[in-house]
Every structure is written in C-alpha cells, then in structure tokens.
Amino acid sequence: MTELPVSTKKKLGLVIDLDICVGCHACVTSCKGWNTENYGAPLSDMDAYGADPSGTFLNRVHSFEVQPETGPAQTIHFPKSCLHCEDAPCVTVCPTGASYKREEDGIVLVNESACIGCGLCAWACPYGARELDQAAGVMKKCTLCIDRIYNENLPEVDRVPACVRTCPAGARHFGDLGDPDSAVSQLVADRGGMDLMPELGTKPVNKYLPPRPKDRTPAKPLDPIADVQATGLAGWLDRLLEKF
Amino acid sequence: MHPAPSVIVFTVLSGLGLGFLTYLGLGVIQPEGLNAFLIYGIAYGFAVGGLMASTFHLGNPQRALKAFTQWRTSWLSREAWFSVVTLLLMAPVALFAIFTGFHTATFGLPGAGLALATVFCTSMIYAQLKTVPRWNHWTTPALFLVFALAGGAILSGAASAAVVLCLVLGVLLVVSFVTGDGRFAARGSTMETATGLGRIGKVRLFEPPHTGTNYLMREMIHLVGRKHRARLRVISILFASLLPALVLAVLPVGVPTIVLALTLHLIGAFAARWLFFAEAEHVVGLYYGAR
Numbered sequence: 001m002t003e004l005p006v007s008t009k010k011k012l013g014l015v016i017d018l019d020i021c022v023g024c025h026a027c028v029t030s031c032k033g034w035n036t037e038n039y040g041a042p043l044s045d046m047d048a049y050g051a052d053p054s055g056t057f058l059n060r061v062h063s064f065e066v067q068p069e070t071g072p073a074q075t076i077h078f079p080k081s082c083l084h085c086e087d088a089p090c091v092t093v094c095p096t097g098a099s100y101k102r103e104e105d106g107i108v109l110v111n112e113s114a115c116i117g118c119g120l121c122a123w124a125c126p127y128g129a130r131e132l133d134q135a136a137g138v139m140k141k142c143t144l145c146i147d148r149i150y151n152e153n154l155p156e157v158d159r160v161p162a163c164v165r166t167c168p169a170g171a172r173h174f175g176d177l178g179d180p181d182s183a184v185s186q187l188v189a190d191r192g193g194m195d196l197m198p199e200l201g202t203k204p205v206n207k208y209l210p211p212r213p214k215d216r217t218p219a220k221p222l223d224p225i226a227d228v229q230a231t232g233l234a235g236w237l238d239r240l241l242e243k244f
Numbered sequence: 245m246h247p248a249p250s251v252i253v254f255t256v257l258s259g260l261g262l263g264f265l266t267y268l269g270l271g272v273i274q275p276e277g278l279n280a281f282l283i284y285g286i287a288y289g290f291a292v293g294g295l296m297a298s299t300f301h302l303g304n305p306q307r308a309l310k311a312f313t314q315w316r317t318s319w320l321s322r323e324a325w326f327s328v329v330t331l332l333l334m335a336p337v338a339l340f341a342i343f344t345g346f347h348t349a350t351f352g353l354p355g356a357g358l359a360l361a362t363v364f365c366t367s368m369i370y371a372q373l374k375t376v377p378r379w380n381h382w383t384t385p386a387l388f389l390v391f392a393l394a395g396g397a398i399l400s401g402a403a404s405a406a407v408v409l410c411l412v413l414g415v416l417l418v419v420s421f422v423t424g425d426g427r428f429a430a431r432g433s434t435m436e437t438a439t440g441l442g443r444i445g446k447v448r449l450f451e452p453p454h455t456g457t458n459y460l461m462r463e464m465i466h467l468v469g470r471k472h473r474a475r476l477r478v479i480s481i482l483f484a485s486l487l488p489a490l491v492l493a494v495l496p497v498g499v500p501t502i503v504l505a506l507t508l509h510l511i512g513a514f515a516a517r518w519l520f521f522a523e524a525e526h527v528v529g530l531y532y533g534a535r
Contacts, residue, residue: 002314018441028453053456060453062531064435068445075450078439080531089374095320096310114310117303120320122463123245126375126433128528131459137303194440197527199432200374208440 002094004087008106011178012144013084013205014164015187019212020171023063023077027163027172031059031081031142034162039147040112044135056133058082058142059163072218076211079172081163082129082142083196083204084108090121090130090141099139106178106205107146112138126200144174177205245376246463247521250300255366256513258294258327259388261287262359263396265334269356273400276345284338286399288331291359295327319372323365330358363392370520377427378524383420387520390416391484391513398505403492406505410492414485417516421477428525428535438530449533464526465534476519484512 035058036042045055059081067073084101088108091099098114099121101107110121110130117137122130130141145161148154158165164172175184184207187193193207230238264287267273275283299305312328314321334355340348367388370379390413397406435449436442488505495501529535 002317054454054458056459057453060458062449062453063451064439064441064447065450066441066444066447074444076439076441080453092317093320093369093372095312095314095318095324096307097314098310114307115304116307116311118301118311118320119303119463120369122460123373123526124375126438126527128460128464128531132303132463134459139303196440197433197437199437200527210440210443 005103010105010176011205012105013177015173015184015207017171017209021077026166030162030166041136056131083206086203089124093120093124110139245521245524247518250297252517254294254298257290259392260395261290263392264399265359266356267396267400269352271347274347280341319368326362375527376524377431378424403497407489410485410489433527435530465529480512480516
C-alpha cells in the first residue's frame, strides 16, 4: 500500500553544505555511473551524441546568484536530489503501489516492476526529484544508494551513497537524521540546517546548510588602479574640466 | 504543465461520456430498441474511448491493472475503480433499454451517481497537487463536474437544463481563470523558499544544471500556451458556454441542433482543457528560473 508509514525507525538522508559545494558536478557523474550500472533500470540518455541530448539524472547541480541588500552578489552551487520527505506526496498519489517509503529507514523507493510510468509522482514532487526514464518507461529517483549503504561486499568506507563518497570538497554528508546524536543531526543543529519549500508541508529529511555569513567586507583590489592621479597636461585638463 | 494530447482527449471525452451516462442512468431520456443501442453506444464510446486514450501516455501500459490496488490513497486508483464499476453497472441499464424498452432505476440511479463520482476522481488527480497551485482549488472539481453535466445535457437534448448548465460553466470558467492567476503567488513559493537562500538576498538562476533540456522541463515548464492565454480564454468561454447556450435557446431541439451545440461545446471544452494544462505552473520551475 502506498500509505506512508506513521513513523520510521531511522531517517536516513543527506546533509548538503552550500558553504562548501564548489559546483564541480562530481556527485552528478558518480551518481549516474553507479545507478546506471547497479540497482534497477539504467539511467538512459536520449540522442546522447546528437543535436539535442538529454538524459535521466537522479542528482543535478544548479547554480544560483544571490544578491544581498548591500555588498556583491554570491554564487551558490546547489545540488538537488530526492529529499526523502517524511510526508512524501509522491508516495500517496501512486496508483499501483510502486512508490513507497520504507518503514525501517525512511528511504523513498520505486518498485520498478510495478511502475506503469504514469508520471503522477513526478508531478506531486515539488523538488523535481523524480524523472521518468524515457527508455525504460519507469520512474527513477535517488535510492540513497540502497545497494551501497547495506552492501557488506564493499569496504566500510564505501557504504555511503556514491555522491557522498565522491564529493572532493566534503560538502555532502550521509547519516540518520532521526537520531539527534548522529553527526549529521549535530551538523544540522550547529549550522542551522534548513528545509526546501517548507510551505508545502512535505517535511524533507535531507537538510541544506546555508552558506556562512561573510566575516569580512570583500577586498577591492582594483581600487588603487582605478584611482589614477593625472599629471602634466592631462592633470591640467582634469582640473580645468572639473570647474565646469 | 505539458498539455499532452492523450490526457486532454481522455479528460474531455470520458467526462462527456460519463456526463451523458448520468442522464441516461437518471432516466432523463429513456430510449428504446435500436435507438437505445445507438444512444448507449455513443455514451459508452465517449467514456471508454476516453479511458483508453488515458493509457497512451503510460510508460508501461501492460501493467495498468496494478492501478486498481491503491484506492486507499490514490485518486488515480479510485478513478480506475469508479470508472469500471460505473461502466459495469450501466450495462444492464443499456441492455434492458435495448431489448425490453424498460428503464431500470435499480441500476440506473447508482450508475448515475458513480458516473459523476468517476469524474470527481479524475478532477481530484489534478486538484490534489499542491505543487500546481492553479489546480489545487475547489474550482478544479467544480469545472470537471459541470463540464460533464453540461455536455451530458446537450447530448440528452435537455435544452433548458443544458442552457443553464452552459451558463454556469461560463461563470465557473471566468472564476477559475481570474482566481487562478494569483494562486501561485498566494501559495508563497519563490526561488527564495525553493533554495532557502532568501535569508541572504534575492535569488536568480546563474547557470542551469545542464545545457540541454530534461524530462522535468519538458513535462512541467510549458511556456507556449501562455502567449495566447487571453485569446484562448475568450474562445473557451464563447464556445464551451455562450454559443451552445444560444443555439439551444433559439433553435428547435432535434438532432441537427444537438450536433451543432455539441460541436461548439467540444471546441470550447478542448480549448479550455488545453489551457488548463498549458497555463498551470509547477513549483519545480523555480529551480530553473522559470515557471
């Protein structure tokens, strides 16, 4: 049944540090690589070498520019994948029961052999976390690398989602957000971790750590060069023209 | 939202067929014999044809039977159940009318109720989505139901009911257009809430995640329809509501009048349903700096 569990024993999820992410897209590539070769239907590309390529991705990095009231604009790289919401609207709309939230760890998954590819769950998701694979006709989404995190054939250090393992900057963290003492929960508490679109009431498990406030006013390296004092004829002209 | 032709054809035609079945179930018209065969054929043709069209946009239609399992949470699953039960329940009504000329209210009355319930389930598939504020409102089920009732009244040749329902439909269309325009803003989702970066300042998209397009953008960010929004709104109100009401009020009721009124109504219904999708904005567009 696509009823949501009343509560889940764990709330496995990601914490993404927007202060650290450099926007290298390594998580996008490693996610696509792992999830194409492992669990479920491969993440297909359409017209991959043609004029209009597009493909299925479970994780995408957007880049935003934020303009504060004073001071220069900031560029913020913004990786986005399934947030494994506690009140996941994508689960309850599913007519076949293919979409479900696991009671044991809170991971939202798609049973691909039951998915009819109606696309309604992708409509219900505010975050664009679900993409209908155009080759397989089934809905694809982040599994939190379910085939890595419990995989005892892998060394322990690799039992985290591929995106977390790959991130060269250390901007991605994986853990149980239902346990207040876990490292990820501590991080969220310390840094004021936030929900995306809280007004829609989805209660996302994944949290985003906001960029830290700038601790100094930005340097103005061009100022000394720009402030050229004219001398000679140009200086005379400069002084003369200012009189008008 | 992407106005997929299969979904537009499905919702308009199945709504019309189920609306017609409502009047047949209620016994507003009680055809007999060959006449009944043709009339129930038309009603079933629209309803079943529309429901068949709904499977064309599925990625894996061979598993469509699984859609009957999740009736406890899913409006799509409820729609599947109600449509099948309606069509089964109305079958004896049609058979009795064709072979005995008798109208059976025992099956007809519940059949009429279930036909409307099916239309309601269809509308709730859209109205339940908080992610599409324009749809997430009582006007969505109201529009779907009145479209079904007005279309059914035209097909039944119930002229005075059809005139009234067409005019109600026109008012509802105006209400849905006008109130729908401000609903996205009223919901409060912005690029600032979508990214959580509003605490720093004003957010704009600096660079999208990829240079090409993707499933999400094709499915949920549709800009073409909004260019012709004003004209299409006038067309849908004129054709779905005013012109058929005028035709039915002025011309004597008969097959040519019904065909003319229905043709006009369907042109308006298709325009309105196309707009219903094309105008609707999904919050995911905020991540792409577009709606």
